[in-house]
Amino acid sequence: MDKVQPGRQEKPRTSHGGPADVLRFLRSFVTAPMRTGAQWPSGKALSRAMAAPVDLAVPGPIVELGPGTGVVTEALLARGVPPERLTMIEFSPQFAKLLSQRYPNVRLVQGDAYALAEHVRKLGLAPPAAVVSSLPLLTQPPAKRLELLRTALRIMNPEGVFVQFTYFRDSPIPVEGTGIDTSVSPRIWMNIWPALVYSYRRGPARKLRAHERDAAD
Ligand SMILES: C[S@@+](CC[C@H](N)C(=O)[O-])C[C@H]1O[C@@H](n2cnc3c(N)ncnc32)[C@H](O)[C@@H]1O
Numbered sequence: 001m002d003k004v005q006p007g008r009q010e011k012p013r014t015s016h017g018g019p020a021d022v023l024r025f026l027r028s029f030v031t032a033p034m035r036t037g038a039q040w041p042s043g044k045a046l047s048r049a050m051a052a053p054v055d056l057a058v059p060g061p062i063v064e065l066g067p068g069t070g071v072v073t074e075a076l077l078a079r080g081v082p083p084e085r086l087t088m089i090e091f092s093p094q095f096a097k098l099l100s101q102r103y104p105n106v107r108l109v110q111g112d113a114y115a116l117a118e119h120v121r122k123l124g125l126a127p128p129a130a131v132v133s134s135l136p137l138l139t140q141p142p143a144k145r146l147e148l149l150r151t152a153l154r155i156m157n158p159e160g161v162f163v164q165f166t167y168f169r170d171s172p173i174p175v176e177g178t179g180i181d182t183s184v185s186p187r188i189w190m191n192i193w194p195a196l197v198y199s200y201r202r203g204p205a206r207k208l209r210a211h212e213r214d215a216a217d
Contacts, residue, residue, distance in 0.1 A: 013088055017041065021069040028068075028092060035091060037136020041068055045167060045190040046197070047075035050132055052185075053161050053199040056080055060129035060157045063120070064088045065113035070102050077103075087125065089113045114144065117151050127157045133164045135171045145173045153180065153202050159188050162200040167193045179203035 022040050029036040042050070050072045054062060062081050065074045067088040083105035089112075090096045096110035098173055101151060109119050120128065131152045137145045152162045166172040175182050181204070185197040 006092070008015045010101075017069070017071060017074075018046075024069060024094070026100070028094065032092070034139040035136065036068075037066075037139060039193060040135065041071045041189040042165070044071070044075070044194070046163050046195050047071045047190045048078075049083075049185050050134070050163055051075040051079040053163050053197070054079060054081065054130045054132065055159070055161070056129075056160045058129040058157055059089055060127050060160065062086050062132065063116070063125075063128045063148075065116070065133040066132060066135040067091060067099055068134065072132060073099070073103060073106065075117050076132065077106075078182055087119075087123065089116070089119055093207045114140075114148055116148065117155050125151055127155060127160070128152075129157050129160050131156065131160070131162045134164065135164075137164065138166075138168075142174045146175070146178070149175070149180065149200055150178075151172050153200070158202055160201070164198050165195045166198065167195050169196065171198055173198070173200065175200065 025036065025038070025040050029039050045169065054076065056079070058204065062076060062085055064073060067090050069170070073086070073088060077083060087107040087109065088108065089101070089109045090097055090099060091110070091112055093110060096108060100108050109123070111119065113133070118129070149162055153160070156162070164172055171182060181201040183199050187194050187196055
C-alpha cells in the first residue's frame with residue numbers, strides 16, 4: 001500500500017553514508033536482490049553526477065525514484081534543490097523509515113515508483129522539472145522501462161529531464177527510434193561499480209508540439 005509520510009523531527013540514529021548504511025544496503029540486497037539492484041549505496045561522485053543534469057531554473061518539483069539510504073537525495077540538496085521542492089518515492093519500508101528520519105522536510109511516498117503519474121496526480125504536484133531515478137531498471141522488462149520514461153516525459157515540464165544511472169555501457173532504456181533526446185556522461189570511475197549517467201529529454205519535435213499546444217491554450 002502506498003503511504004505518504006510527512007517525516008518526523010527525529011535525529012538520525014547513524015551518520016549518513018557510514019558503514020551502517022552499507023550494512024543496511026547489503027541486508028536489503030540479500031533479502032530483495034532484484035529490487036535493491038546493488039550491493040552498496042552509490043558513491044559521492046556518482047551521486048553528484050546524478051544531480052548535475054537537474055536545471056534549477058526549470059520550474060517544477062524534482063522527483064527522486066529509489067532513494068535508498070539517501071545519497072542522491074543528499075547530492076540534490078547540496079546542488080541547491082530546496083527540500084520542499086523534492087519528493088522521494090521509495091518501495092522498501094526499511095529505507096522509507098530511514099529517509100523519513102533523515103530528511104524530515106522532504107516529502108516521501110512509500111510506494112511503487114512505476115506508478116509515477118498516479119503519485120504525482122494524488123500529491124497534486126505541478127509538472128516536475130526532473131525525475132532522478134536510481135531504480136534497478138534492468139530487472140524489469142524493456143517495455144516497462146520505456147513506459148516509465150515515456151510517462152515521465154509526458155507529465156514533466158517540456159524542458160524536464162529524466163536521469164538514470166547504469167553500470168553498463170548501453171542505455172538502460174530502449175530509446176532507439178523513439179525520438180527521445182538522449183545524452184550520457186563520461187564513465188564515473190570513482191564508484192563501485194563504475195557507472196554512467198544517462199539523461200533523457202523530450203525530442204525537439206515533441207517540445208515544439210508542447211509549445212504549440214501552450215500557444216493554442
Ligand atoms: C540501486 S538502489 C539505489 C539507492 C540509492 N539511490 C543509491 O544510489 O545508492 C535502488 C533503490 O530503488 C528502490 N526501488 C526498487 N524498486 C522500486 C520501486 N518499484 N519503487 C520504488 N523504489 C524502488 C530500492 O528499494 C532501492 O532503494
